Amino acid sequence: EVQLLESGGGLVQPGGSLRLSCAASGFSFTNYAMSWVRQAPGKGLEWVSHISAGGDVTNYANSVKGRFSISRDSSKNTVYLQMKSLKAEDTAVYYCAKVPKSIAVGDSLSPEYFQNWGQGTLVTVSS
């Protein structure tokens, strides 16, 4: 059974940093790309970031580009989202998702869809 377990959320002040983790199990982690998707309170879904199966290609939504960084550790079956210069509008539940298919977009990759989702971790940016 595929399991994705996010952690690392919490309350952080504007301008602060936070690192989210997503521990994966139940599938061959190194064969799948992974993404982060967020949902602001009472709002819809927004794709945030994507990393290829090999970890060598990454992509970001314009809203987080230059502030967030995605990475993965195949020895720990874990994908990370390093968030810096956080803003109030980054407040959301962050989900990691397993991505079975990606498409080429310029010199990067973008997910076609999200096959499995974690339970999410809440990030609150507030003073």
Next chain:
Amino acid sequence: NFKLTQPRSVSESPGKTVTISCTRSTGSIASNFVQWYQQRPGSAPTTVIYDDDQRPFGVPDRFSGSIDSSSNSASLTISGLKTDDEADYYCQSYGANVVFGGGTKLTVL
């Protein structure tokens, strides 16, 4: 990039059939596959349809997806409605970026 527009809410009675639409603003709906996600209150999303009309293992065949090029839209149809189907439903496609619809709240009453 294009937008996906969904009705904000739909409602129907148990046992009936409901269809949720998802209209693409520019470009052909057939250009890229459409997915549908179900999100029950307080829970994470789950995938109910991918690649326009494919059901993941474990999703009942009461759920079906389709696209209509004449209206440039995709549809999620749920038959034999159950109270457990009450949830938010999001369509999603992709192009230069991932695009989600705004979500439709399904009430089963």
